[in-house]
Amino acid sequence: MTKSFLLNMENLKLMPDTVLKPSFDRDKIKTSILHIGVSNFHRSHQAYYSHELIEKFNELNYGICGVDLLDSDRKIYNILKDQDGLYTLYIKEPNGAHRAKIIGSVVEYFFGPENPLAVIERMASPDIEIISLTIAEDGYHLNEITGVFDINHPAVSEEIKNPFNPKTVFGYLTQAFKLRKLRNLPGCTILSCDNIKSNGDTMKHSLLEYVSKTAPDLLDWISENTTFPNTMVDRITTITDFDDVEELKQNFQIEDQWPVVCEPFADWVIEDKFLFKKPNWEKVGVQFTRDIEPYEKMKLRLLNAGHTILGILGTLHGYKTVHEAAIDEDFIIFLKSFMNEEVQPTLNESNATHVKNYKKLLVARFQNPHINDRLSRICQENSAKIPLFILPTINDQLQKDKNIKRAAFIIAAWCKYNDGVNDFNVSYNITDSISGTLIRNATLSHQNPIKFLEIKSVFGDLSSHKIFTDSYEASLSLLRKHDVKTCIKEMNANLINS
Numbered sequence: 034m035t036k037s038f039l040l041n042m043e044n045l046k047l048m049p050d051t052v053l054k055p056s057f058d059r060d061k062i063k064t065s066i067l068h069i070g071v072s073n074f075h076r077s078h079q080a081y082y083s084h085e086l087i088e089k090f091n092e093l094n095y096g097i098c099g100v101d102l103l104d105s106d107r108k109i110y111n112i113l114k115d116q117d118g119l120y121t122l123y124i125k126e127p128n129g130a131h132r133a134k135i136i137g138s139v140v141e142y143f144f145g146p147e148n149p150l151a152v153i154e155r156m157a158s159p160d161i162e163i164i165s166l167t168i169a170e171d172g173y174h175l176n177e178i179t180g181v182f183d184i185n186h187p188a189v190s191e192e193i194k195n196p197f198n199p200k201t202v203f204g205y206l207t208q209a210f211k212l213r214k215l216r217n218l219p220g221c222t223i224l225s226c227d228n229i230k231s232n233g234d235t236m237k238h239s240l241l242e243y244v245s246k247t248a249p250d251l252l253d254w255i256s257e258n259t260t261f262p263n264t265m266v267d268r269i270t271t272i273t274d275f276d277d278v279e280e281l282k283q284n285f286q287i288e289d290q291w292p293v294v295c296e297p298f299a300d301w302v303i304e305d306k307f308l309f310k311k312p313n314w315e316k317v318g319v320q321f322t323r324d325i326e327p328y329e330k331m332k333l334r335l336l337n338a339g340h341t342i343l344g345i346l347g348t349l350h351g352y353k354t355v356h357e358a359a360i361d362e363d364f365i366i367f368l369k370s371f372m373n374e375e376v377q378p379t380l381n382e383s384n385a386t387h388v389k390n391y392k393k394l395l396v397a398r399f400q401n402p403h404i405n406d407r408l409s410r411i412c413q414e415n416s417a418k419i420p421l422f423i424l425p426t427i428n429d430q431l432q433k434d435k436n437i438k439r440a441a442f443i444i445a446a447w448c449k450y451n452d453g454v455n456d457f458n459v460s461y462n463i464t465d466s467i468s469g470t471l472i473r474n475a476t477l478s479h480q481n482p483i484k485f486l487e488i489k490s491v492f493g494d495l496s497s498h499k500i501f502t503d504s505y506e507a508s509l510s511l512l513r514k515h516d517v518k519t520c521i522k523e524m525n526a527n528l529i530n531s
């Protein structure tokens with residue numbers, strides 16, 4: 034058996050040359066970024082970009098202080114503490130070449146539930162110029178349709194009663210900004226890195242609503258001392274499998290308790306709106322722009338929607354991974370025609386070449402046979418994703434009296450998905466914060482199809498749009514009679530060039 038080494042600073046030098054190790058002195062790194070939510074995605078994306086900047090250009094000012102706020106994050110906290118903040122990025126090329134790169138940019142780590150005051154204090158320290166976040170679509174506590182902040186969310190109500198023991202990012206930021214104001218310190222840039230439309234503006238909206246209800250004296254200070262650039266973030270990053278941990282041990286002699294697996298592709302576009310000098314991330318491929326909208330629309334409506342489509346249709350057909358669904362010709366014909374006929378007309382003309390290249394690459398990215406991206410990950414929290422990834426396309430198309438037939442089919446398939454059984458009678462879990470409502474309304478839809486569209490928090494007024502509901506009802510009736518594969522074939526045959 035090959036000898037392997039626990040990943041930590043001490044053992045780095047023992048690891049074989051095939052492992053890409055940080056060549057910089059981590060003790061010299063200054064921390065100017067504090068990141069909330071040290072998820073796999075943060076570790077494959079923002080932390081990777083900062084690592085590259087330090088490694089290739091000796092820019093030592095952009096170390097990251099990782100922060101997690103949820104009790105459920107204790108495992109990653111313990112592991113990163115054990116590994117001196119180091120972890121392996123396991124980058125898998127479609128041709129089977131795998132790289133193991135040890136990332137060294139996370140140089141500090143704090144865990145909210147263990148010591149909330151230490152987190153607040155670190156957020157308030159003047160050397161932190163950027164507070165970035167990946168808190169997932171539902172972490173903003175906003176209703177996507179009404180735009181109202183959910184002040185009654187249990188975590189929010191709890192922290193309002195006990196503000197020095199915050200639970201949400203909003204509670205932490207409020208306390209940290211109070212300290213900055215009191216101490217006459219500057220504010221900072223808040224950089225949302227989540228897959229939501231106008232993520233910076235959304236974060237600002239949520240924070241200001243929260244502060245207006247809990248600490249109105251702070252409102253002016255926040256408006257004058259913070260900026261919220263919007264960003265588009267992109268890199269397919271899976272849930273880590275036990276096999277990956279084993280492969281790293283066998284093939285690279287690394288014993289990493291929680292490596293991160295991702296594709297080689299990475300993209301990050303950021304609105305140029307920083308409070309202080311921005312990091313020179315452009316040296317490592319990041320694009321700064323004045324207008325983020327075209328990039329953001331392209332990414333959410335093509336990649337994320339594409340994932341959701343393969344997730345729903347694939348699960349109904351019994352597939353388990355994105356790869357399996359993406360090599361099924363019928364699925365891909367359907368996906369491509371959705372992108373070309375229904376998404377493309379809603380995207381900005383100014384960005385046409387970029388979109389063309391992006392679309393070309395996309396299917397190959399989905400097909401990467403080494404990325405074991407599970408459809409169960411993709412379908413998690415569909416009720417938060419669909420309003421962001423698919424409904425905007427439907428609304429734009431309806432407004433211009435354009436085709437929505439494929440999108441209506443997808444929504445009908447999602448209704449059927451919530452029956453919880455695939456076409457081979459195998460059941461699966463529906464992991465969604467409103468799973469009860471989804472399952473109930475999907476059940477009611479067997480009698481009255483529109484019932485599913487009446488979940489207003491997801492669909493808004495879509496159930497009163499006749500052109501849409503006609504198409505949706507036709508699709509649902511088809512899907513309830515036949516298996517999904519037959520329906521996709523029929524859609525593909527009927528909708529050629531429509």
Ligand code: CS2
Nearest residue numbers: 266267268269270337340411
């Ligand atoms: C996925 C994303 O969660 C999802 O539904 O579409 O996590 C996707 O993998 C990333 O946005 C890729 O950039």
